[in-house]
Amino acid sequence: MFKLSVGHRLYISVMALFLIYTACFIIFQHNREKQYKIDTLNQELQDYNRHMHEAVLKKGIRNEQALTSFVTDHLEKNIRVTLIDRKGNVFYDNEIKNYAHIGNHANRPEFIQAIKNGQGQTLERKSSTLSREYFYSATYFPKEGYIIRTALPYNDYLTQSLQADQHYIWFALIAFFLLTFVLYRFIRQLARNITQLRTFAWRADHNESLDIEELINFEDDELGEIAERLIKLYKRLQNTRKEQDILKRELTQNIAHELKTPVASIQGYLETIINTPNLTEQTQKQFMERCYAQSVRLTTLLQDISILNRLDDGSPYLKRETVNIGLLVKQIGEETALPLQEKHMTFNNMLPEDIIITGNKTLLYSIFRNLTDNAIAYAGQGTTITLKATRAETVWQFTFFDNGIGIGKEHLDRIFERFYRLDKGRSRENGGTGLGLSIVKNAIIFHGGTIQVCNLPTGGLRFDFTLACL
Known part of the structure; x- marks a missing residue:
């Protein structure tokens, strides 16, 4: 029909x-x-x-x-x-x-x-x-x-x-035919745009290519502009979806690889203990300690993955509360005192005492803890870590830097990627999961801020980031 x-x-x-x-x-x-x-x-x-x-x-x-x-x-x-x-x-x-x-x-x-x-x-x-x-x-x-x-x-x-004057009849008929012509031109453009949108919808629904001549040129009017923007937006979403699928596959492979290493180590140590009954008590204890260390690393990795998943899911799943950043950083300084002492490092906390931020306490803790752990792991022996902050209208501006060895320029653009490591072997030796700085960036974005990283001219690495005020 x-x-x-x-x-x-x-x-x-x-x-x-x-x-x-x-x-x-x-x-x-x-x-x-x-x-x-x-x-x-x-x-x-x-x-x-x-x-x-x-x-x-x-x-x-x-x-x-x-x-x-x-x-x-x-x-x-x-x-x-x-x-x-x-x-x-x-x-x-x-x-x-x-x-x-x-x-x-x-x-x-x-x-x-x-x-x-x-x-x-x-x-x-x-x-x-x-x-x-x-x-x-x-x-x-x-x-x-x-x-x-x-x-x-x-x-x-x-x-x-x-008898009535007939001139108005001619006037009405001329007006009618003029409107018919104008309306026909308008409807013709409208029909063409609608037809193109219909073609776009059908091909999009059937996952067919949109790179056809019929979907390239639209009429030069508002509807044509909207239709063209819709197609461009859909193509952009398609490309974004493809990129996300690639990232998901890479992330899944990275997670599997990162999980495989501690699990294989634990399995290897336990297999040695089971299959070697003549192991000395000291050797068995040493292997069990290594198993425990790998299990701790595995737990840390799973916790980091969980935090990133919660960040990806969005704010409705994360509780917000009033957090005193000064007290939070002071707690981190106490917790990291021993590894700082072992490397003869100094943590110079220059934060004001009145930094109050409404946010998720766990994520805020992860920001400053991961930056501190990263500096302890890679800044080098005898270096100094410094943390400063200043108020600027609706945000707090933080500066976290050390006077260590810094990193190569080729790594600066990728340092916040998940599972990205400058030195994979050294990172695993230090117990790193490769997710710390990725958590830092996503947690800062969650709190309405931005972050940048650069090498200092005198040596060392510097992070500049903001967090929205109370």
Whole structure:
């Protein structure tokens, strides 16, 4: 079954409405023009009646000769003049003189209207006396108690005089065809854009290529611009989805690889203990300690992955509370005092005491703890770690830096990637999971901030980041 498109349905609907409007306009204008000419003619006859009334008052109502003289002197073409008393009896008529045979006029429409309203008219009525159709206009003069009625016969001249002007019909038809043309041009553009959008939707739903000529050029209007932007946005989302799929595969492979290492180590040590009954107690203890160390690393890795997953899931799953950053960093300084001492390092905490941030305490702890652990692991022996902060309108600006060896420029752009390591062997020896700085970046973004990293000219690594204030 053939189905009209949206554009064609719109075109037909609008044209039908305008066609109805045009027809109503023509009918209304025709009636208006005709009524105007009727009113004009009636007004002329009413004026004639009043002039005759003035003449009648001067020469006498029943003066047949004077009335005939006036009508003769002021005769309009084909006009018939009749005088009727208030009871409907005719006492003068310029065409019929045998008044006794003229019927009573009390039931004539124009007579009834004149008695009631002062004047009356009948557009087209057949005369009972002369058996012709007339246009009647009657005027009642209550003081004298009579009605003057004038009438014009309905002939070709009167019909033509009352005929409405036809110019408005041509105007309406020209306007109709102009609108048809303009609307057709508009609907054609609209239909093309809708057709292209329909093609886009079908191909997108069936996972078919969008790189076809039909989806390249759109009409130069608002809908065409919207359609073009929609297709570009969809393509961008497709590319983003592909990139996400690649990243997910890489992440899954990295997670599997990172989990495999501690699990294999634990399995190897336990297998050695089980299959070697002659191991000394000291060796067994040493292997068990290594198993425990790998299990701790495995736990840390799983915790880091869990934190990143929660960050990816979004804020509804993370509780927010008021956190004192000064106390949080002081706690981290106490917890890392021993590894700092072992490497002869110094943690120079220069934070103000009034840093209050509304956020997730676990994530805020992870930011400063991961930065500190990273500096302890890689800055080098005898270095100093410094942490500063300043208030800037709606954010706190933090600077975390050390005077260590820094990193190569080629690593700066990738340092926040998940599982990215500068030296994989050294990172695993230090117990790193490769997720610490990725957690730092995502946690800062979660708290409405940004982070940048650079090497210091004098040596060392510097992190500049912001966190939204309370």
